Amino acid sequence: MAKHTSDGLTRRTVLKTTGAGALFTAAAFGLPRSVGAQSGAPVEKIFRGGTIVTIEESLPVAEALAIGGGRIIAVGSEADVMALATDATEIVELNGAAVLPGFVDSHGHFMNAPQIVSWANVSGPPVGPATSIAEVVAELKAHAERRNIPEGEWVIGYGYDPTLYSDGHEMTRDDIDAALPNHRVLVLHVSNHGCVLNSLAFKNFGMDENTPTPEGGTIARKPGSNEPAGLLMEAAFIPIFAQLPKPTEQELMDALENAQMLYTSRGVTTAQEGATHKPDLEFLIRAADQGRFKIDVVALPLVLEFPALIAEYAPNFRGGPMELPDATAKAFGTYRNRLKLQGVKIPLDGSPQGKTAFWTEPLLTGGPEGEADWVGFPLFAPEVVNPVVAEFVKKGVQIFTHANGDAAIDMIIDATRAAGVTAANNRRDCVIHSQFMRPEQLDAYVELGITPSFFTVHTFYWGDVHVENTGPKRAGFMSPMVSAKAKGIRFSNHSDFSVTPMDPLRMMHSAITRRSRSGAVIGEAERVDIATALRSMTIDAAWQIFEEDTKGSIAPGKLADLVILDRNPLEVDAEDLLKLEVIETFKEGGSVWRRQA
Amino acid sequence: MSLPLTVIGGYLGAGKTTLLNRMLTGDHGRRIAVIINDFGELNVDARLIADHAGDTISLSNGCMCCSASDGTAEAIARILKRKDEFDHIVIEASGVAEPGKVARNATGFHLPLDGVIVLADAEQLPHQAVNRYTGRSVIAQLQQADLIVLNKIDLVGPERLAETRELIARHAKGASVLLSERADLPYAVLFGARPPERLDQDPAGPDLEAHHAADYAAGLVERGPMTREEFEALARDLSSRTVRAKGHVVLRNVGEVRHLYQQVGSRWTLVADGTWQGAEPATRIVTITVRGTAHDHHCQSAPHIDPGLECTPEGGRVAG
Numbered sequence: 001m002a003k004h005t006s007d008g009l010t011r012r013t014v015l016k017t018t019g020a021g022a023l024f025t026a027a028a029f030g031l032p033r034s035v036g037a038q039s040g041a042p043v044e045k046i047f048r049g050g051t052i053v054t055i056e057e058s059l060p061v062a063e064a065l066a067i068g069g070g071r072i073i074a075v076g077s078e079a080d081v082m083a084l085a086t087d088a089t090e091i092v093e094l095n096g097a098a099v100l101p102g103f104v105d106s107h108g109h110f111m112n113a114p115q116i117v118s119w120a121n122v123s124g125p126p127v128g129p130a131t132s133i134a135e136v137v138a139e140l141k142a143h144a145e146r147r148n149i150p151e152g153e154w155v156i157g158y159g160y161d162p163t164l165y166s167d168g169h170e171m172t173r174d175d176i177d178a179a180l181p182n183h184r185v186l187v188l189h190v191s192n193h194g195c196v197l198n199s200l201a202f203k204n205f206g207m208d209e210n211t212p213t214p215e216g217g218t219i220a221r222k223p224g225s226n227e228p229a230g231l232l233m234e235a236a237f238i239p240i241f242a243q244l245p246k247p248t249e250q251e252l253m254d255a256l257e258n259a260q261m262l263y264t265s266r267g268v269t270t271a272q273e274g275a276t277h278k279p280d281l282e283f284l285i286r287a288a289d290q291g292r293f294k295i296d297v298v299a300l301p302l303v304l305e306f307p308a309l310i311a312e313y314a315p316n317f318r319g320g321p322m323e324l325p326d327a328t329a330k331a332f333g334t335y336r337n338r339l340k341l342q343g344v345k346i347p348l349d350g351s352p353q354g355k356t357a358f359w360t361e362p363l364l365t366g367g368p369e370g371e372a373d374w375v376g377f378p379l380f381a382p383e384v385v386n387p388v389v390a391e392f393v394k395k396g397v398q399i400f401t402h403a404n405g406d407a408a409i410d411m412i413i414d415a416t417r418a419a420g421v422t423a424a425n426n427r428r429d430c431v432i433h434s435q436f437m438r439p440e441q442l443d444a445y446v447e448l449g450i451t452p453s454f455f456t457v458h459t460f461y462w463g464d465v466h467v468e469n470t471g472p473k474r475a476g477f478m479s480p481m482v483s484a485k486a487k488g489i490r491f492s493n494h495s496d497f498s499v500t501p502m503d504p505l506r507m508m509h510s511a512i513t514r515r516s517r518s519g520a521v522i523g524e525a526e527r528v529d530i531a532t533a534l535r536s537m538t539i540d541a542a543w544q545i546f547e548e549d550t551k552g553s554i555a556p557g558k559l560a561d562l563v564i565l566d567r568n569p570l571e572v573d574a575e576d577l578l579k580l581e582v583i584e585t586f587k588e589g590g591s592v593w594r595r596q597a
Numbered sequence: 598m599s600l601p602l603t604v605i606g607g608y609l610g611a612g613k614t615t616l617l618n619r620m621l622t623g624d625h626g627r628r629i630a631v632i633i634n635d636f637g638e639l640n641v642d643a644r645l646i647a648d649h650a651g652d653t654i655s656l657s658n659g660c661m662c663c664s665a666s667d668g669t670a671e672a673i674a675r676i677l678k679r680k681d682e683f684d685h686i687v688i689e690a691s692g693v694a695e696p697g698k699v700a701r702n703a704t705g706f707h708l709p710l711d712g713v714i715v716l717a718d719a720e721q722l723p724h725q726a727v728n729r730y731t732g733r734s735v736i737a738q739l740q741q742a743d744l745i746v747l748n749k750i751d752l753v754g755p756e757r758l759a760e761t762r763e764l765i766a767r768h769a770k771g772a773s774v775l776l777s778e779r780a781d782l783p784y785a786v787l788f789g790a791r792p793p794e795r796l797d798q799d800p801a802g803p804d805l806e807a808h809h810a811a812d813y814a815a816g817l818v819e820r821g822p823m824t825r826e827e828f829e830a831l832a833r834d835l836s837s838r839t840v841r842a843k844g845h846v847v848l849r850n851v852g853e854v855r856h857l858y859q860q861v862g863s864r865w866t867l868v869a870d871g872t873w874q875g876a877e878p879a880t881r882i883v884t885i886t887v888r889g890t891a892h893d894h895h896c897q898s899a900p901h902i903d904p905g906l907e908c909t910p911e912g913g914r915v916a917g
Contacts, residue, residue, distance in 0.1 A: 214704035239705040242670035277667060278651075304666050308652055358730075381609050381693050381731045411730060 008566065008583050008595065010049075010093035041069025043084045044589060050094025051568045055101055055539050055553040060531075061570070065099055067560040070588035075554050097583055098568040100534070101553050102269025102295075102561035103504045104541035106453045106492030107400075107432045110273035110297055111280045113259035114252045116498055118147070120157040122187060124164025126578075127501050133171045136160065136187070141179040151182035152200075154245065161190040170220060172230040173198045186244065191354070194218070194233035195240060202228055205240055216369075249283060256292045263295055264585045264593035266502050267563030270542075270551065272494075273299040274400070274432065275345050278308050284339055293338035294592045298545055300345040300400050303388060322388050329396035333546065342545050343398030343430075346388065347379050349408035351499075352435060353462040355469070357405035359436060363469045376405055382414065389415035398546075399429045406438045413444045423449030430544055432494070435478045436470065442480070442487050451544050453492045454479035454536070456511040457500050459523070463516030476523030481511060483525075485532060492541035493533065508533040508569065509577045530570055530577075560589040599857055599870050600677070602686045602708040603787075606696025606738045607716035608725050612748040612780035613689055616716060616787075620687055621660045625784040625804065628659035630683045632672045634691045634699075659683075669699065673706055685711070685788060693734040697741030709868045711789065712861025715742035716780065719753040722761045726768075739769040743862035744786075744840065751778040773840045773862035775887070783809040783885070789843025789859060790815060790883040800883045814888050818842075820880035822849040828867070835884060836863045844882030845870070852878050 043066045052062040052075055064081035066074040066089075074081050085091065120143035121128040122136040130136045136157070144155045162170055176185045176198035185198040202208065209226040213219045217235030219228050232240060247255070263271050273284060276299045284299055301309060310317055310325065317325045332341045350356025355368040358376040367374030389412070392399050401412040412431055421427060427449055434452035445452065456479045458466070466475040477483070484491050493507050500506075511533035514522045521527075528536075542552030550559050564583040572580065585593040607613050620629050622645055641654060641662070648655040652664035659682070665672045669688060676686055686708065690696040696713045704710070715738050718725070725735045739745060745765055750758060765774055775782065784790075785804035793800055800817040816839075823831065828846060835842045842860040846867060855878070857870035 212707070214701075214707065216698075216701040217705055235702055235705045237705070238670045238702050239674065242668065242674040279667075302666075308664075308666075375733065377695070377734055378693055378730055380691070382728075383609055384692070407730065 008095060009097065009564070010095060011090055041071065041073065043073055043086060043089045044068040045090045045092055046081055046085055047092045047094055047099050047564075048078050048082065050096050050564075051098045051570075052554055053098050053100045053534070053568060053570060054555065055535060056555050061568075062554075065554060065562075067562075067586075067589050070560055070590075072554055072556050072558050072560050074556055094564065096567070098565045098570075099554070100267070100563050100565060100569070101538045101551065101558075102563050102585065102587065103267050103537045104270040104492070104545070104547075104552060105263065105268050105272045105494065105497070105502070106537070106541040106544055107274045107455075107494035108272050108497030108502065109275060109499075110259075110271045110299075110497075111276070111283075112498040113262050113271075114255035115247065116158060117255050117258040117262065118156075118247065118251070119143075119188075120155065121159055122157040123159025123190065124161050126503075126506070128159050130159075130165065132166045133162075133175055136165070136171060137175055137179045140176065140185060140187070144180060144183055149183060153183060154201075155180060155183045155185045156244075157185070157187040159190050160187045160196060170229070170231045171196050172220075172222075173202065173228070174230075176230070186240070188241075189231075189233070189237075193354075194231060194237045196230040197228075197232065197240070198230075205243065249286075252283060253287060253290075253292065256287055257294075260294050261593060262497075262502050264587075265582060266504055267565070267582045267585050268295070268502060268504065269561035269563070269585065269587045269592070270296040270298060270545075270547075273297055274496075275347065275402075276301045276305070278305045278312075281305075281309075281341075288337035288339035291337060294590075295338065295587050296335060297339050298342045299339065300343055301341060303344050303346045306344070322391060324391055324395045324397070326395065332397055343400050344392050345400050345402065345432075346385065346412075347402040348385065348411055349376060349378055349403060349405050352404050352458075352469070353465055357436065358403075358408040358411075359405040359470075360407045360410070360438075361470075361474070364471055365469045375407065378408060378411060382411055385411055386415045386418050390419040393419040393421055393427070398427060401429070401431050402433060403431050404433045404435045406436050406441065409434060409437060409441055413441060413448065413450070416448045416450060417444070421448050423447060425449060428544060428546065430492075433496075434491075436474060437477060437480055439477065439480075439483060442484055442489060445484070445489055446487050451490055451492075452479075452484060453494050453541075453544065454481060454484075454511075455496060456481065456493055456514065457495060457503075457507050458510075459514040460506070460510045460516060461500055463514070463522035464518045464520060467516075467520065467522065477526065478523065479511075480523070480526045481528045481532065481536070485528065490540045490543055491536055492544050493536035504537055505569075505577050505580055507537060509574060511536065512574045512577070530574075534569065560586055562586040599709045599868050600680050600683060600686055601711035601788075601857075601859060602688065602700070602703055602706075603711045603861075604688045604690055604696045604700045604703075604713045605716070606690040606694065606699070606713060606742065607692070607746075608718065608721075608731070608735050608738065609692040610721060611716035611718045612746070612777075613692075613716055616714075616746075616780035616782070617662070617687065617689055619780060619782075620787060621656060621662055622658070623784060625788065627684045627784075627788055628682060629661075629685050629687055630676045631660070631662040632665050632669060632676075632686070632688045633662055634665045634669065634689045634694065670702065670706075673703060673708075677706065690738075693731055695734065695737045695741055697737075700741075709857065709859055709866050710864070711859045711866075712743045712864060713741055714744045714746060714787075714861070715739060716746045716748050717761070717765065719747050719750045719758055719761050719776075722747075723757070723764055726764060736768050739765055739772070742769060742772050743864040745769060745772050745774045746777050746780065746782060747774055748777050748780050750776045771863065775840065781809075783813055785815060785883070785885050786813065786841050789841055790885065792817065792844050792881040792883055805885070812888055814886050816884045816886065818844070818880070818882040818884060820847075822847045822852055822878065823880060824849050832858070832860070832865050832867075835882070836860055836865055839884040839886050841885040842882050844880070846880045846882070847873075847878040858882055 046066045048064040052065045062075045063078040066081050066084045122130045184201040187196045214235040218233035219236045220231040222229045314325045349358035358378045362373050403409045432453045433455050514527050539552035542548045563585050566581045583595050645656045647657040655661045690699040783805045790804040800815040805815050846856040846858045855870050855873050
């Protein structure tokens with residue numbers, strides 16, 4: 001009997017068909033079938049009545065999909081798939097919706113999620129809801145009420161960006177005091193280089209009219225007075241953030257469910273913790289052991305943490321400070337309770353919008369403090385990077401490098417080449433961001449088998465800034481998907497959560513349009529089609545972490561990690577992509593998020 | 598009481614780790630908290646380690662070193678929670694970091710900056726300065742130094758040494774340059790010497806070790822209460838002829854406030870530093886000067902004054 005549910009899908013179970021015969025029929029689809037598909041798992045669900053976007057070249061779209069035992073059993077024509085139904089099979093009527101493989105987050109910072117879900121989002125659109133200071137304050141107050149934060153405790157907001165508010169001036173302590181006089185309030189600036197405090201927070205940090213302004217910092221003062229007005233930036237902000245109370249492990253653990261909802265609500269079924277400190281890794285392991293993960297989490301421990309990790313986990317190892325035990329690779333590449341380590345993270349530069357990336361050519365606008373002839377800087381010297389890369393190559397650990405500017409990209413190309421790597425090694429070493437590339441660097445990627453994880457949503461959030469800083473030519477070649485594809489390079493696309501929101505549809509939109517906040521197109525020639533944009537968040541992102549056999553497309557035997565979108569992204573205009581909605585998300589066949597009515 | 602902050606910079610191999618080991622394990626009686634910022638590890642003598650928890654090593658002499666892996670500011674904040682247990686904070690800037698920016702990023706903690714000391718490798722510096730990836734960082738480090746320690750001079754011939762010194766003079770005009778082997782500098786230079794308790798004692802006391810006596814000399818400057826103008830004239834004089842000076846200052850009109858004067862190269866700061874605690878208010882500054890010709894000493898006449906830490910005689914209200 002058909003049953004309408006609040007999410008827009010229709011579900012029912014049917015009586016029908018013999019399992020054995022049906023499986024036989026399924027084999028006739030001519031699709032590749034793995035052992036998993038032949039294990040005889042009962043067909044638990046069949047999706048029909050919409051479009052199955054498989055991301056498989058042999059059958060890009062299909063009419064119906066059968067899953068069971070956490071895996072995909074069959075995909076194909078409605079008649080063939082329905083033939084698999086048993087009396088226990090739930091039939092999900094898609095009513096025109098589309099099923100896609102669950103999105104794979106190819107680079108982000110999962111550990112920011114349990115933190116920021118306990119904060120108020122006061123960003124301007126599209127990241128957050130606030131368009132005025134009054135709305136920022138209202139959101140802070142609403143947040144304190146929703147979370148029952150007692151008076152005297154901290155209310156923390158993030159994403160403060162007066163350039164997106166209508167007021168045309170900075171928020172002050174008085175603005176916040178009017179709504180939250182008895183809470184300590186800190187609102188993080190969108191740059192993460194500053195904040196606005198209320199009066200109780202100033203008192204907490206012992207800051208008043210006698211506090212001198214530190215060199216290289218800003219303390220906004222009230223007109224005609226030396227009393228701090230609210231805003232602190234740079235050197236004045238650094239000690240404030242460092243002294244902010246950190247959430248306890250239990251608080252983080254309790255926040256994990258909401259944290260994962262940031263992903264599942266957007267159809268993401270594999271998350272990345274892409275710069276993992278040792279305490280965070282220990283937290284993730286405990287969370288995994290407690291069965292807290294609904295989605296898969298891929299962790300990349302930071303290279304700086306390896307000496308401490310080795311000291312703890314291999315206490316008898318007697319190597320030098322940057323040598324690895326022979327068995328290191330065994331710790332990588334396998335899930336346990338939905339958590340796996342995939343490789344080492346090596347950061348080589350900073351961010352282009354912060355002007356701390358490392359380029360070969362100077363910026364047109366000088367350095368962050370007006371320095372002339374500014375190319376940014378590397379985080380480590382090549383004498384450090386090269387032997388470290390060689391050691392991880394030797395011990396068989398995949399390398400994920402953070403490199404935004406072309407000079408930082410040169411450094412990892414040099415180090416990889418010096419370590420004797422070629423594409424034939426199939427190491428899939430990943431250069432995360434690969435934003436400001438030079439065209440010939442793509443050839444080096446081909447030679448060395450390096451795969452970029454691009455960051456096209458930068459063209460939206462900071463595209464105008466990048467044109468100003470680097471000129472249209474360099475900015476136009478950022479995250480060069482078309483050029484990379486032409487050379488046969490496989491690449492992913494990421495959001496760098498929480499640097500930008502976890503929003504696969506906007507990521508896709510940016511890869512297709514490369515349109516900035518001001519409406520300028522940043523590099524027309526590097527705009528890809530929707531199919532390529534989709535691959536970079538599904539099959540190619542899965543390939544990048546050696547999971548293409550189980551994830552990233554809808555094919556028999558693969559994990560039933562799925563997202564249902566209300567419309568088929570292959571058939572909407574680019575503009576309408578941003579209007580698509582996630583109806584439901586499945587991780588290995590289990591519903592992990594469903595749209596409320 | 599103020600907790601002075603020193604930043605140690607310099608490219609890889611210049612001797613930062615050797616210097617930090619001397620600071621941590623030397624017999625100088627100061628409790629130093631060191632924040633480490635680079636790959637690798639300090640090879641602290643195991644016999645001195647009292648406790649090793651996570652990335653923090655506590656030594657039996659009261660010194661401590663910790664990693665800045667979760668942020669230098671976070672490490673400073675942790676140390677300041679136990680500020681009574683330490684006499685001095687030292688931050689190691691990573692091999693490619695700009696130590697001046699490291700120091701500046703810490704100014705919000707209102708710690709009196711006791712100098713940016715940059716080590717340079719006498720043999721390698723000319724190569725390092727033209728490296729396509731890191732040459733700019735190497736030069737920026739020199740430019741941000743209050744004191745440049747040209748290290749490993751025992752491993753270099755006279756021609757290369759002259760080349761290295763010329764390079765430093767070109768990029769870091771006016772910086773004080775000291776020459777060293779194995780980063781062996783007097784404690785009086787690294788931390789400033791404490792004033793002697795009795796007048797008949799050597800001003801530098803044990804902080805100017807015997808084997809440095811041929812190269813460095815200590816002196817004691819004593820004054821009564823000074824006006825701000827008189828003090829600034831004294832500071833200009835000291836920073837033009839000494840590499841290091843440290844001591845207490847009494848200012849007219851705010852005689853009850855004890856001020857701490859710290860000078861490294863030509864950078865000096867004066868901060869309020871509590872009260873005289875029963876002692877007779879007096880200006881007593883120990884100076885360190887360089888003897889002979891084995892050391893360079895270029896000094897600027899204009900002092901660098903930290904605006905946030907400037908002496909304000911009227912209210913005596915400054916950081917610390």
